[in-house]
Amino acid sequence: MTRHELKDKVGAYEFLAEPFHCDFSGRLFMGHLGNHMLNAADFHSNDRGYGMNVLGPMHRTWVLSRLVIEMDVMPKAYDKFTVETWVESAMKYFTGRNFAIRSADGMVCGYGKSIWAMIDTVTRQPVDILSINDGLVLEYVEKDKPCPIDKPGRARVGEGAKLVRTVDTYYNDVDINGHINSIKYIEHALDLFDVEWFKAHRLKRMEVAYIAETYQGDKLSFFVEETEALHYGIKLVKTDKNTHDTIEVCRMSLFFVKD
Template structure:
C-alpha cells in the first residue's frame, strides 16, 4: 500500500501546552508541526531513524507560521502536511492547521539533510525525488530569505544550553531557540498580546554548554507590535538563529 503523500493527524491541546490565557503557546504549536512532519517522513521512509542509518539527519532551515487565532484549552488541532518540492539541497514542506474543520493557521518550511560526521549538507534522500508532489498551492507564498536581525537592542537575555535542550542530533532543538527568543520579550507585551505570525531561520548549531545571547527589537505598528530577534553565541558572536514575530492585542 503506497504511503499517503498528504498526511493529517490530530493533536489535543494539553494543559502543559497552554499559556496563562488558556491558549496554546507558539512553541507548542511548532512542536505539533514538527511531530506531524516527522510522522509523515516516517511513513514515506525518510524519517530521522532512516537517515541515522546513513549517518545523516534532517535539519530545519526556515519556518514561517501565520495564525488567524490560537487554539484553546480542550480543542483539538488537525495538522495537515505535505512535501511541496526540492530546490538544490533543500526540501520544502507545507502545513495547514484547523480546529473543527475551520482553518486557523498555515505554515511553510524548508529543510536540508546533513552528514552528521562532517556536519555538512548532502542531497536529500532519493525517495523524495520519486514522489509526485501534491498539485496544490503553498498555503504561504513566502520566500526563504535571510531574516533581518535587530538594528538596536531593546531587550536582551543570556541563556546556557543544557543537556535537555538537545535533540537527536545533539544540538539545541529548534523549538528551544524559539522559547529563548520569546523569553527575551517583556512579560507585559506577552500578557497583552497574542502572536499572529512567526518567522524563524536557523544559521548555526549550538550544543550543550553553549552560552546564547538573545536580543530583541520591538517596533510599534498600527495592528500591533512587531519584533526582530537574534540569537548569537555569547562568546564568538556567531549568529545562531534569527526570528521575526508579529503581535495583536488580545481580544
C-alpha cells in the first residue's frame, strides 16, 4: 500500500444484535459487544495495511492491553448498530484505539478506549509497531475526533478482596492468538453477579487491564472487592497447570448504576 492509497482514518462497521447474543432483558451481552468492537478493530487495521493479514506471515500479532467500555444504551435484539473505530495515538510499543457505538439512526450508545501492543508470536515479546510497513499506522492517527469518556483509572484491588470463584479453561476459551480470549475474562467476571442483580442494576462502565497471558488448562481465580457503592474491583490470578505458581493476569473495575 502506498501513501496515495490511504483510506479514511475512521472506519465504520455495521453489526446486528442477534437474539441469542442477548441476555434475559433482550439487550446485547457486554461480552458480545466487546467481540464486535475487537472485530471492528481487526477490520479497520486489515483494511489499512497493518492488521493480522499482514502480521501473520511475519509472526506478529496485536494483543489488547487496556479496554474501557462506557455505555448509555445497549443495543436490543435485532437492532442494527455501527461500531466506529480509529487510532488516536501510535508509539513504538503501544497504540491507542477509540470506539463509538451508534444506533441505526446515528444516536451514540456509548464509547470505548483501548490500548494495544504488538508481540512476536514465537517469543511472545513486544516488537516495534512502527517497523510495520514503514510506520504506516502513523498515517492513520486521528487526534481530532472526540471520544468523551475518561481514560482508564488504575484498578485497585486491596488485600480485602475475597476469592469468589475459580474456573477452568478449555478449548472454547482459546482465540486465534493461542491464548485465552480477552473477552472471556469479562464474561467470567460478569458471571460473578447473578440474574437478580442485573434485573436491578446496569453495567455503566467497565475498565480492564490485561497483565499476563493465560492458556488452556490454566485455572483462573477471581478476587472481588466492593471499593465503593456499586463499584467493584476484580483481580484475576492464574495457577500454572505445571508449576502451580500463581500469577496476576488481569484487573477490572466495574461501575454499576441502579436500573
